Amino acid sequence: MQFVDHVTIYARSGNGGAGSVAFRREKFVPKGGPAGGDGGRGGSVIIEADKQLYTLLDLRYNPHQRASNGGGGQGSHRAGKDGKDLILRVPCGTLVKLSDTDTFIGEVVNHGDRLILVKGGRGGKGNAFFKSATHQVPRYAQPGESGEEKKVQLELKMLADVGLVGFPNVGKSTLVASVSAARPKIADYPFTTLVPSPGVVSVDEFQSFVIADIPGIITGASQGKGLGLRFLRHIERNAVLLFLIPVTSNDYVEEFQSLIHELSSYDPKLLDKRRMIALSKADLLPQNKHADVLRRARNQFGLQEQVCLISAVTEFGLESLKQNLWQCIQSQLIE
Numbered sequence: 001m002q003f004v005d006h007v008t009i010y011a012r013s014g015n016g017g018a019g020s021v022a023f024r025r026e027k028f029v030p031k032g033g034p035a036g037g038d039g040g041r042g043g044s045v046i047i048e049a050d051k052q053l054y055t056l057l058d059l060r061y062n063p064h065q066r067a068s069n070g071g072g073g074q075g076s077h078r079a080g081k082d083g084k085d086l087i088l089r090v091p092c093g094t095l096v097k098l099s100d101t102d103t104f105i106g107e108v109v110n111h112g113d114r115l116i117l118v119k120g121g122r123g124g125k126g127n128a129f130f131k132s133a134t135h136q137v138p139r140y141a142q143p144g145e146s147g148e149e150k151k152v153q154l155e156l157k158m159l160a161d162v163g164l165v166g167f168p169n170v171g172k173s174t175l176v177a178s179v180s181a182a183r184p185k186i187a188d189y190p191f192t193t194l195v196p197s198p199g200v201v202s203v204d205e206f207q208s209f210v211i212a213d214i215p216g217i218i219t220g221a222s223q224g225k226g227l228g229l230r231f232l233r234h235i236e237r238n239a240v241l242l243f244l245i246p247v248t249s250n251d252y253v254e255e256f257q258s259l260i261h262e263l264s265s266y267d268p269k270l271l272d273k274r275r276m277i278a279l280s281k282a283d284l285l286p287q288n289k290h291a292d293v294l295r296r297a298r299n300q301f302g303l304q305e306q307v308c309l310i311s312a313v314t315e316f317g318l319e320s321l322k323q324n325l326w327q328c329i330q331s332q333l334i335e
Contacts, residue, residue: 004055004056004057004060004156005055005056005155005156005157005158005234006056006153006154006155006156007056007059007060007063007153007154008063008099008151008152008153008154009059009062009063009064009065009151009152009154010063010064010065010149010150010151011045011065011066011117011118011149011150011151011152012045012064012065012066012067012118012147012148012149012150013042013043013044013045013066013067013118013119013120013121013147013148013149014041014042014043014044014066014067014068014069014070014083014120014121014147015042015069015070015083015120015121015144015145015146015147016039016040016041016042016069016070016120016121016122016123016124016144016145016146016147017039017040017041017042017069017070017071017072017073017080017081017083017123017124017144018039018072018073018080018123018124018141018142018143018144019036019037019038019039019072019073019123019124019125019126019127019129019141019142019143019144020036020037020038020039020072020073020074020075020078020080020126020127020141021034021036021126021127021139021140021141022034022035022036022037022074022075022076022126022127023035023036023075023137024075024076033128033131033136033137034126034127034128034130034131034136034137034138035075035076035077035126035128036073036074036075036077036126036127036128036141037073037074037075037076037077037078037079037080037126037128038073038079038080038123038124038125038126038129039070039071039072039073039079039080039123039124039125039126039142039144040070040071040072040073040079040080040081040082040083040123041070041082041083041120041121041122041123042067042068042069042070042083042120042121042122042123042144042145042147043067043068043069043070043082043083043084043085043086043120044067044085044086044116044117044118044119044120045065045066045067045085045086045088045116045117045118046085046086046087046088046114046115046116046117047087047088047089047090047094047096047108047114047115047117047154048087048088048089048090048108048112048113048114049089049090049091049092049093049094049108049109049110049111049112049113049114050089050090050091050092050111051091051092051111053089053090053091053092054091054158054198055091055156056090056091056094056154056156059088059090059154065086065088066086067083067084067085067086067118067120067147068083068084068086069083069144069147070082070083070120070121070123070144071083072144073123073124073126073141077126077128079123079126080123082123083120085120087114088117090108090154090156091156091158092108092109092110092111092113092159093107093108093109093156093157093158093159093237094107094108094154094155094156094157095107095154095155095157096115096117096152096153096154096155097152097153097155098150098151098152098153099150099151099152099153100151102153105117105152109159117150117152118147118148118149118150119147119148120147121144121145121146121147121148122144122145123144123145124141124142124143124144124145125141125142126141127139127140127141129141157234157236157237158198158212158234158237159210159237160198160210160211160212160234160237160238161209161210161211161238161239161240161325161329162201162209162210162211162212162238162239162240162241162242162325162329163211163212163214163234163235163237163238163240163241163242164176164211164212164213164214164242164244165214165235165241165242165243165244165259165263166243166244166245166259166280167255167258167259169246170244170245170246170280170281171244171246171280171281171312172213172214172244173197173213174312174313175213175244175278175280175310175312175318176197176199176211176212176213177199177312178312178313178315178318179199179201179211179312179318179321179322180199180200180201180211197212197213198210198211198212198213199211199212199213201322201325203322203323203326207326209325209326209329211242211325212234212238214234214235235263235270236267236269236270238273239273239274239329240273240274240275240276240325240328240329241263241270241273241274241275241276242275242276242277242278242325243256243259243275243276243277243278244278244280245277245278245279245280246279246280246281247279247280247281247282247284247285247293247309248281248284252277252279252297252300252301253300253301256277256301256305274328274331275305275306276305276306276307276308276324276325276328277297277301277305277306277307277308278307278308278309278310278317278321279293279294279297279307279308279309279310280310280311280312281311281313282309282310282311282314282316282317283311283313283314283316290309293309294307294308294309297309306324306328308320308321308324
């Protein structure tokens with residue numbers, strides 16, 4: 001299924017039904033008085049978060065969404081039928097903005113969360129509502145209130161416990177495929193991954209977390225170069241950031257600082273997230289060099305960063321990586 005994380009839709013709520021002008025007419029009840037019922041309310045357009053969805057694809061091809069109108073009131077104090085609400089199911093982590101002004105309306109984060117995009121119009125009052133001691137025979141009723149219409153943008157920020165951050169071709173897709181059942185595209189050329197690829201990682205029998213492969217960031221991504229600007233927003237929802245740096249890199253610290261710079265240029269708050277560094281592609285090194293490479297890298301980064309050595313191809317170090325990530329996620333939740 002195609003991944004779509006940004007759509008514009010036109011949402012219109014239903015009009016309220018008109019109130020009724022009617023009078024009670026019974027054989028043995030002379031001058032029965034007003035008996036016009038109220039009109040029904042119009043239906044609202046509502047979005048609802050669904051954990052089974054991960055794309056806004058359906059709404060891309062159905063941009064015009066309209067709820068039904070309320071029914072008109074009737075005699076004998078019978079109210080009109082309420083218009084049916086239109087529920088649009090969207091992935092968890094979807095936020096809504098007005099398209100013209102970019103004004104934030106709200107967001108749905110957890111499964112079952114709801115947000116009203118446009119509220120249905122109120123139904124008009126029937127003439128029975130206007131009866132009083134001084135006005136016993138009202139011959140008028142309210143019309144129904146018109147519904148609302150808005151052009152809104154739905155933007156998905158993927159929810160994941162761990163987000164993979166790294167330049168192209170460092171092994172992010174291979175890692176996701178190795179530790180989960182996800183099958184992102186894997187190839188030996190840049191920008192193989194064009195959409196975020198989430199996967200569920202099992203730690204123990206009853207414990208798991210979600211890891212997401214964010215499409216490759218390049219130098220200048222925060223200024224719109226490459227694919228980074230389009231997908232950097234997905235990192236905002238991650239609890240932990242896992243930086244992947246290949247062992248073939250000439251300078252681990254310099255590559256890490258370049259990634260940090262791109263994240264901070266996009267949003268300085270991203271630097272407050274917990275992070276780990278994984279030196280990938282350890283299978284390219286002789287096994288007797290692993291300890292030396294890891295020791296040198298830890299000395300370069302110092303105590304402020306947690307560094308590990310992995311190979312997604314041979315699965316070297318993956319079990320330890322999963323356990324460390326799980327502990328990091330749990331500590332983040334406690335805070």
